[in-house]
Amino acid sequence: MQSQAKVVIVGGGMMGVGLAYHLAEEGWKDVLLIEKGELTSGSTWHAAGQCPSFIGNYNMAKIHHYSNTLYPRLEKLTGHPTGWHGCGGIRLATTPEEVDWFRHVAGFAANVGFEMEIIGPERIRALNPWLNTEGILAGAHTTMDGHVDPASACNAMAAGARQLGATIVRRNRVTGINRLPSGEFAVVTEQGSVICEHVVNAGGCYAREVGAWVGAETPITNMEHQYLVTEPLAAFKGLDTELPVMRDPATAGYYRQEQKAGLVGIYEHYGAKEAWAGRGGRPEWQSENELFEGDLDRIAPWLEKALERMSIFAEAGIKRVINGAIPHTPDGNPLVGPAHGVRNFWQCCGSSIGIAQGAGCGKYLAQWMVHGDVEINMASVDPRRFGGYADADYTRAKSFDDYHNMFETPLPGREIHAGRPSRVTPLHDKLTARGSVHTEVYGWERPKYFAPAGFVEQLQYRRNNTFDLVAAECRAVRERVGVMDLSSFAKFDVTGPGAEALLDRLTANRLPRKPGGITLTHVLSEGGRIEGEWTITRLAYDRFYVLTGAGAERQALDHLRAATGADVTITNVTDDYGMLVVAGPGARAVLAPLTDADLSNEAFRWLTGQEITVANVPVRALRVTYVGELGWELHAPMAELGKLYDAIRASGEPHGIADFGSHAVNSLRMEKGYRGFGAELTNEITLVEADCLRFHAPDKGNFIGRAATEARRRTGVATRLVYGTVAATDCDIYGGEAVMLGDRVVGVCTSGGFGHATGKSLAFAYLDPDASGDLEAVILGERRAFTLLDEPAWDPGNARQRA
Numbered sequence: 001m002q003s004q005a006k007v008v009i010v011g012g013g014m015m016g017v018g019l020a021y022h023l024a025e026e027g028w029k030d031v032l033l034i035e036k037g038e039l040t041s042g043s044t045w046h047a048a049g050q051c052p053s054f055i056g057n058y059n060m061a062k063i064h065h066y067s068n069t070l071y072p073r074l075e076k077l078t079g080h081p082t083g084w085h086g087c088g089g090i091r092l093a094t095t096p097e098e099v100d101w102f103r104h105v106a107g108f109a110a111n112v113g114f115e116m117e118i119i120g121p122e123r124i125r126a127l128n129p130w131l132n133t134e135g136i137l138a139g140a141h142t143t144m145d146g147h148v149d150p151a152s153a154c155n156a157m158a159a160g161a162r163q164l165g166a167t168i169v170r171r172n173r174v175t176g177i178n179r180l181p182s183g184e185f186a187v188v189t190e191q192g193s194v195i196c197e198h199v200v201n202a203g204g205c206y207a208r209e210v211g212a213w214v215g216a217e218t219p220i221t222n223m224e225h226q227y228l229v230t231e232p233l234a235a236f237k238g239l240d241t242e243l244p245v246m247r248d249p250a251t252a253g254y255y256r257q258e259q260k261a262g263l264v265g266i267y268e269h270y271g272a273k274e275a276w277a278g279r280g281g282r283p284e285w286q287s288e289n290e291l292f293e294g295d296l297d298r299i300a301p302w303l304e305k306a307l308e309r310m311s312i313f314a315e316a317g318i319k320r321v322i323n324g325a326i327p328h329t330p331d332g333n334p335l336v337g338p339a340h341g342v343r344n345f346w347q348c349c350g351s352s353i354g355i356a357q358g359a360g361c362g363k364y365l366a367q368w369m370v371h372g373d374v375e376i377n378m379a380s381v382d383p384r385r386f387g388g389y390a391d392a393d394y395t396r397a398k399s400f401d402d403y404h405n406m407f408e409t410p411l412p413g414r415e416i417h418a419g420r421p422s423r424v425t426p427l428h429d430k431l432t433a434r435g436s437v438h439t440e441v442y443g444w445e446r447p448k449y450f451a452p453a454g455f456v457e458q459l460q461y462r463r464n465n466t467f468d469l470v471a472a473e474c475r476a477v478r479e480r481v482g483v484m485d486l487s488s489f490a491k492f493d494v495t496g497p498g499a500e501a502l503l504d505r506l507t508a509n510r511l512p513r514k515p516g517g518i519t520l521t522h523v524l525s526e527g528g529r530i531e532g533e534w535t536i537t538r539l540a541y542d543r544f545y546v547l548t549g550a551g552a553e554r555q556a557l558d559h560l561r562a563a564t565g566a567d568v569t570i571t572n573v574t575d576d577y578g579m580l581v582v583a584g585p586g587a588r589a590v591l592a593p594l595t596d597a598d599l600s601n602e603a604f605r606w607l608t609g610q611e612i613t614v615a616n617v618p619v620r621a622l623r624v625t626y627v628g629e630l631g632w633e634l635h636a637p638m639a640e641l642g643k644l645y646d647a648i649r650a651s652g653e654p655h656g657i658a659d660f661g662s663h664a665v666n667s668l669r670m671e672k673g674y675r676g677f678g679a680e681l682t683n684e685i686t687l688v689e690a691d692c693l694r695f696h697a698p699d700k701g702n703f704i705g706r707a708a709t710e711a712r713r714r715t716g717v718a719t720r721l722v723y724g725t726v727a728a729t730d731c732d733i734y735g736g737e738a739v740m741l742g743d744r745v746v747g748v749c750t751s752g753g754f755g756h757a758t759g760k761s762l763a764f765a766y767l768d769p770d771a772s773g774d775l776e777a778v779i780l781g782e783r784r785a786f787t788l789l790d791e792p793a794w795d796p797g798n799a800r801q802r803a
Contacts, residue, residue: 001169001191006030007198007369008187010174010210012037013044014154014354015334016202018362020161020168026370029165032196034189036173037288039158040151042204043354046291046324047150048227048265049083050245050254051356053114053142054091054105056410058736058748059377060333061105061112063360068114068145070359071153078163080156083149087242087257090124090139094250098409100461100731102140103781108736111748115143118781128243130235130312135250147245147256150355157359173285177213183343185214198369200346201339205275205282205325207349216339218383219390220327220350221399222275222282224292226299227265229258230316236260249407251306255313262313264306266299267406273298274396275325283325294321328352330390330398330419332406336361336381337368340554343562347383352402373527377682384554389443394419411459412734413466421445425487425578426642434659442550444488447661449473461780462731463754466663474667474756476658477627481584483648484660486633487641490553491574492546492560498567499544503536506563506704508687510697512538518607518624520695523559524705528686528712532556533677537609537622545609545620545635549677577620578641582648583631585800586655591632594647597621606802615647627665628672628795630803670762671755673723673792679735679751680721680764688712689766691721719747719766724788726752726777728761738778739765739786746771758793 006028009016012035020033035041051068055061074082093099102118109116119141121133127141158168169191176188177199187194201218203210211218237260245256253266275292276283283290296303307314327350329335334351338344348365351357361381367374379385390398397419405416415437421428423443431447432438437457439448449469451457458464476482494503504511509521515538523532532552537545548556553574560570582591588599597604597612604610609622617640625631636644649657675681680690686709687696698710726733733752738745752763763777763786776783795801 001172001189001194002032002167003192003194005032005194005196007032007200008185008194008196009033009200009202010187011035011042011202011204011206011349012039012158012168012170013042013202013204014040014150014358015204015348015351015361016200017154017157017161018358019200019202019348019365020166021157021164022362022366023369024161024164024166026366028370031161031166032194033161033166033168034172034174034187035168035170036285038170039168040154041288043324043326044150044154045289046322047326047355048254048263049147049150049355050353051145051147052089052245052247053116053145054089054140054247056101056105057333057380058108058112059380061108061114062376063364064356065112065114065360066363067356067359071148074153074156074160078156078160080152080159082153082156084153085146085148085242086144087146087244088141088143089145089245089247090127090141091247092136092249093138093140094135096137097411097460098249099138100780101409101411102138104461104734104736105140106781107738107778108748110738110745111736114145117141128246130310131246132309132311141244148355153355154358174210177210179214185345198344198346200348202348204349205327207327207347209282211339211347214339214342214345216342216345216347217386217388217390218335218347218349219386219395220329220335221396222325223328223399223403224273224275224323225265225267225326226294226321226323227263228294228321229319230262230313231319232260233262233312233316235312247407248306248309249409251309252302252407253306255306255310261319262310262316264303264313266302266306267403268299268302269404271298272400272403292323294323296321326352326354328399328402330386330395330402332402333381334361335383336365337378337383338558340384340558371527372525373529374683377684379678379682382555384558385551387442387553389422394422412461413457413459413464415439425485425638427485427645430642430645431485431659436659436661439662441488442553444550446488447485447659449661449663450659470663470667471756473658473660473664476656477584477629477660477664477668478757479585480656480658481582481586481590481652482658482660483645483652484581484665485578485645486581487578487638488550489574489579490548490550490556491577491635492556493571493573494544494546494560494568495542496568497542498565499542502560502563502565502568503544503546504701504703506559507534507536508697508703508705508709509695510700511536514538515540516608516610518609518622522681522687522692522695524687524709525683526704526708528705528708529683530681530685530687530690531683532559533681535624537620539609539611539620552677576638577635578638580634580636580641580645580648581625581631582634583625583627583629585630585803586652586657587629587631590648590652590655590657593651601803615644617644619644625801626674627668628674629800666753667756670753671758671792671794675721675764676751685719685766686712689717689719689721717769720769721764722767722788723764724762724786725793726761726763726779727785728779731779732761733763733777733779739767740776740778740783741771741773746775749777755793760793762793
């Protein structure tokens with residue numbers, strides 16, 4: 001075996017092989033994949049091979065769609081069969097809310113590129129005459145997908161990888177990975193060591209242990225999943241067309257034709273089992289092609305429903321039961337991207353739908369590794385979307401919930417309570433008593449909205465019974481004053497003689513020149529794409545306070561630590577400081593009696609910060625808000641947050657102070673036309689497309705991404721960000737909806753919401769550069785006029801913030 005390689009991939013299942021193929025295709029030929037057994041011998045070989053187009057996450061749909069377009073042509077590319085069955089699929093809906101979900105997904109299908117049609121019971125019966133359609137309202141019919149033979153498809157990609165120059169070594173167990181002083185890795189195997197620049201963890205069910213060798217956290221749980229295959233059915237022998245794959249929330253699973261037999265897979269809603277639970281949650285290293293004994297009693301309630309739907313399956317005996325392990329992450333998406341804190345160590349694991357996702361994950365991770373940029377938004381698969389809070393107990397609780405609810409409809413507002421609470425502020429119980437309904441953000445409990453006792457949210461895609469509650473919170477902020485616990489922000493102290501030079505090199509905007517100055521700036525890739533959005537306050541000439549969104553905590557740390565030197569100290573103070581937002585026309589009147597600091601406009605200008613005392617609590621007071629009103633962010637020691645909140649509430653009572661949550665924040669920021677990181681600002685685009693060149697200072701020096709941004713400005717863009725109003729009725733933009741110009745798809749919405757102060761439904765979208773005229777956004781299957789605005793719907797001159 002070779003002793004040097006550019007990249008070593010550990011694991012030869014669909015995820016690892018898919019990456020090897022696409023790395024070689026992208027131009028990296030010196031790729032070595034090492035598998036301890038035979039290729040596919042982990043979870044790949046026993047998978048059912050489903051390849052759905054239908055999935056509720058816009059960017060995951062792109063991953064699936066790529067796989068579904070590669071597998072049908074892979075045999076021609078490699079000369080090896082894949083066992084592709086392009087039979088399509090139908091997902092069933094039995095409630096109006098599920099039908100609305102179908103309409104939402106259909107709205108972004110055109111942008112992603114897969115064909116989807118919502119069909120009624122008669123059409124469903126025509127496609128599957130053996131299906132009992134009682135209680136079924138509609139079906140989501142996707143025609144470009146189907147299923148594949150997992151081992152054949154994996155081996156076809158392996159053949160393609162070899163043909164393109166990659167090397168695959170089987171029957172060689174990796175026993176450890178060591179980081180060398182040079183920054184390279186020594187991958188230790190039974191056949192010797194390999195020195196390499198990059199390592200990829202594609203270890204499947206062993207991924208936690210592979211990551212642990214280099215200190216990388218890999219939050220997955222291996223779950224048992226069962227499907228059964230029936231004896232051959234006489235009725236199937238004469239079929240000219242294969243039945244579509246059926247996916248049925250009522251049966252918690254899927255069922256389809258398997259050659260001339262039937263196949264039924266179940267994700268039981270309770271009683272699921274962790275694979276190898278009695279053996280540490282993973283197989284022994286010598287394990288290969290392992291299955292567990294079938295347990296039909298565990299899936300019986302849902303299996304009975306499936307057999308009621310497809311009674312023809314009940315006529316045949318069970319030929320075999322496959323009970324094998326599949327990994328699940330806390331949110332159900334795979335881990336694809338850089339590991340936190342270990343440069344050039346990459347994750348490509350944790351996929352519970354690995355056959356459908358293997359090729360797509362491989363393609364986009366290969367882009368990231370080779371070019372440093374990816375053509376789709378990777379936030380939903382980036383391993384760093386989880387933090388240290390995702391320990392073994394949290395991961396197990398969330399993964400079980402993900403398994404149990406694999407076929408549930410993900411209605412907006414649904415809160416997953418497994419594993420919670422994980423990260424709370426001292427205000428959690430106090431705010432709960434005041435009616436806060438919390439949501440989870442990067443492990444933190446964050447107020448979503450406030451409701452009276454006994455209130456139950458009606459989950460649906462259309463405006464629901466939270467609408468008036470959120471409206472009242474928005475009016476309080478616009479007309480009086482509001483207070484919110486936003487402690488979940490990621491927070492860093494960057495200090496030392498080299499702090500300014502480091503931040504200048506990392507970010508695109510000019511840093512504040514004087515202590516007290518605040519700037520909004522972006523972290524870019526070498527290719528100029530947006531990788532982070534930071535608010536930086538200069539507390540002193542050698543001391544900076546850096547803030548970013550909760551979910552970007554680990555990404556920000558990786559950027560800071562990769563660029564740091566001996567003359568800079570970086571301290572993560574996220575858990576040390578809580579943060580209250582006090583915003584609205586009455587904000588100054590509420591805070592003034594609590595501090596000796598001069599809060600007048602002359603003494604404390606907008607976009608400046610000061611270290612002051614409020615209610616005898618030392619705070620870093622920043623005059624900046626995300627809601628477009630006079631206000632301050634008060635960053636206080638976490639232990640004293642309760643004291644500060646109580647004082648603000650008491651001072652605010654005469655001014656009609658109100659608590660508000662993140663739903664109100666979204667409404668208020670949409671009215672101000674504030675872009676959202678992860679929605680409008682992603683790794684797909686540059687500051688030019690995002691219309692953010694006002695945050696770009698090309699004359700300040702040679703910061704990362706400067707040259708690429710300037711080049712993009714000169715050459716023009718393929719898409720542009722716009723903002724406007726939508727003629728919505730009872731549903732607003734969520735993100736992913738298509739924008740139409742006549743019969744042509746010309747863009748995609750990124751986020752939206754109803755502006756309660758303006759009475760307008762608002763949205764952001766990326767459009768083709770030449771798209772103009774009578775634009776329409778597709779909302780739940782209906783085309784609604786989308787009228788572009790040249791300025792924010794609320795206070796375009798920022799007079800209220802400057803007050």
